[in-house]
Amino acid sequence: MAISKNQIKYVKSLQQKKFRQMYGNFVAEGDKLAKEILTHSKIKIEGVFASSTWLGNNSILFSNLATDVFEVSEKELGRISGLKTPNQVLIIAKQLEHSIDWEIVNNGLSIYLDGIQNPGNIGTIIRIADWFGIPYIFCSENAGELYNPKVIQSSMGAFLRVNYVSHEFEDLQNRLDNIPFYGAVMNGEDVFKMKLSENGLIVIGNEGQGISSKILEKINNQVSIYPHSLNGSESLNASVATGIICAAFRNQ
Amino acid sequence: MAISKNQIKYVKSLQQKKFRQMYGNFVAEGDKLAKEILTHSKIKIEGVFASSTWLGNNSILFSNLATDVFEVSEKELGRISGLKTPNQVLIIAKQLEHSIDWEIVNNGLSIYLDGIQNPGNIGTIIRIADWFGIPYIFCSENAGELYNPKVIQSSMGAFLRVNYVSHEFEDLQNRLDNIPFYGAVMNGEDVFKMKLSENGLIVIGNEGQGISSKILEKINNQVSIYPHSLNGSESLNASVATGIICAAFRNQ
Numbered sequence: 001m002a003i004s005k006n007q008i009k010y011v012k013s014l015q016q017k018k019f020r021q022m023y024g025n026f027v028a029e030g031d032k033l034a035k036e037i038l039t040h041s042k043i044k045i046e047g048v049f050a051s052s053t054w055l056g057n058n059s060i061l062f063s064n065l066a067t068d069v070f071e072v073s074e075k076e077l078g079r080i081s082g083l084k085t086p087n088q089v090l091i092i093a094k095q096l097e098h099s100i101d102w103e104i105v106n107n108g109l110s111i112y113l114d115g116i117q118n119p120g121n122i123g124t125i126i127r128i129a130d131w132f133g134i135p136y137i138f139c140s141e142n143a144g145e146l147y148n149p150k151v152i153q154s155s156m157g158a159f160l161r162v163n164y165v166s167h168e169f170e171d172l173q174n175r176l177d178n179i180p181f182y183g184a185v186m187n188g189e190d191v192f193k194m195k196l197s198e199n200g201l202i203v204i205g206n207e208g209q210g211i212s213s214k215i216l217e218k219i220n221n222q223v224s225i226y227p228h229s230l231n232g233s234e235s236l237n238a239s240v241a242t243g244i245i246c247a248a249f250r251n252q
Numbered sequence: 253m254a255i256s257k258n259q260i261k262y263v264k265s266l267q268q269k270k271f272r273q274m275y276g277n278f279v280a281e282g283d284k285l286a287k288e289i290l291t292h293s294k295i296k297i298e299g300v301f302a303s304s305t306w307l308g309n310n311s312i313l314f315s316n317l318a319t320d321v322f323e324v325s326e327k328e329l330g331r332i333s334g335l336k337t338p339n340q341v342l343i344i345a346k347q348l349e350h351s352i353d354w355e356i357v358n359n360g361l362s363i364y365l366d367g368i369q370n371p372g373n374i375g376t377i378i379r380i381a382d383w384f385g386i387p388y389i390f391c392s393e394n395a396g397e398l399y400n401p402k403v404i405q406s407s408m409g410a411f412l413r414v415n416y417v418s419h420e421f422e423d424l425q426n427r428l429d430n431i432p433f434y435g436a437v438m439n440g441e442d443v444f445k446m447k448l449s450e451n452g453l454i455v456i457g458n459e460g461q462g463i464s465s466k467i468l469e470k471i472n473n474q475v476s477i478y479p480h481s482l483n484g485s486e487s488l489n490a491s492v493a494t495g496i497i498c499a500a501f502r503n504q
Contacts, residue, residue: 120372124489124492127488127489127492128489128492131477131487132478190503192499192503193503225383226383226499226502226503235379235383236379236380236383236495237376237380237406237491237495239489239491239492240376240379240380240491240492240494241495242492243488243489243493243496244495244496244499247444247477247478247496247499247500248499250478251442251444251445
């Protein structure tokens with residue numbers, strides 16, 4: 001089945017937040033991610049657009065799919081893709097609804113992203129959470145959106161296992177039993193030299209501004225990575241800092 | 253002084269590797285980076301293109317500059333910029349020549365990037381090296397180039413303090429006194445649970461393929477981060493892995 005002009009327009013519209021919100025759908029691209037999504041039990045597929053080769057090789061993945069499967073030419077894929085180098089397949093799926101198990105949050109480790117904007121950073125942090133077995137990432141309303149295609153692509157499927165939920169900090173705080181808050185700052189205590197608890201919320205601030213003052217005053221433990229004043233470096237990338245802090249927690 | 257069509261063409265050409273190599277120059281953009289470069293003793297500036305406001309505020313930085321300073325309109329800056337959102341100033345400078353102090357390399361920690369391609373990852377790894385006081389990053393010939401504008405922008409000035417030098421692995425090995433090689437792999441020893449030496453070379457492999465087999469066989473210590481098989485995550489981002497391994501070394 002060839003695709004129509006209207007379909008091209010529709011798929012491309014999902015590169016924009018307002019249309020993602022309007023339709024409740026998102027786009028994911030590439031062989032590996034498509035396979036992960038198609039084999040995921042909770043995701044509802046809305047459309048598959050792929051090369052004839054890919055469809056031939058992967059027919060088992062969508063033979064029972066109650067949705068439209070379109071064979072597209074390389075040129076057509078280029079027209080609907082958000083990637084510089086389109087990769088065989090593009091999938092449209094329904095956005096997931098996240099339910100929060102507060103007992104898990106209260107007894108384990110979670111991450112809070114305060115105004116993190118860069119979609120590559122958000123995707124990378126979702127991958128980090130997945131790696132370290134952290135099931136919840138909460139974020140402020142001004143943080144980037146999960147279904148931004150750059151977040152989805154850079155999370156590399158980790159968004160299927162980690163919950164990324166927008167939640168204002170005060171409201172979140174009210175839901176939590178007094179668990180410790182750890183905030184990544186420039187001149188805090190060395191995260192590798194302190195006693196870390198098994199549960200808690202790791203707060204990561206915006207790339208440029210750090211943690212907002214309103215949230216910072218709620219934080220019991222200000223932590224830093226290898227604090228020093230030896231050289232000119234000003235900060236680590238937000239996702240790198242998150243990875244190092246998570247490693248410190250998991251290696252206590 | 254307004255800029256000519258030929259100048260626009262020249263500045264834009266530096267977005268491409270072949271022209272950077274031909275002229276031996278590179279481009280850096282934005283207020284912060286421009287200030288760092290203009291105040292750096294070793295960098296030779298070839299041109300400054302900035303808004304009248306920026307020039308007015310920062311005249312002290314280039315009053316003694318034996319080079320051309322151009323006032324550009326927002327529109328002109330947009331035409332020469334490689335950024336989505338041009339930021340006040342663009343600088344052209346001569347590429348640095350790196351000399352290697354092998355005694356420092358032999359007695360300290362260095363990083364080797366085996367085929368790392370993503371310019372954002374390379375810039376972020378340069379920032380990590382800067383943060384942890386690691387003066388040398390070596391890379392294979394097929395790794396990304398330092399002066400790619402995306403590397404320069406994401407390194408955020410760290411490239412001024414860290415040496416990023418292309419060096420084939422075998423040749424590098426011949427230059428080193430038997431220092432330990434640590435390679436980041438999927439199923440190695442937990443980097444936080446082993447004894448790490450104070451000197452050594454941390455080898456980070458390509459984003460998709462990992463460390464090439466030719467190099468892997470030279471590595472004495474295969475290390476991993478939080479090795480586990482609990483969930484579906486396949487890997488950490490290369491720069492995040494580098495950051496965590498460097499943190500492990502610095503927190504021995």
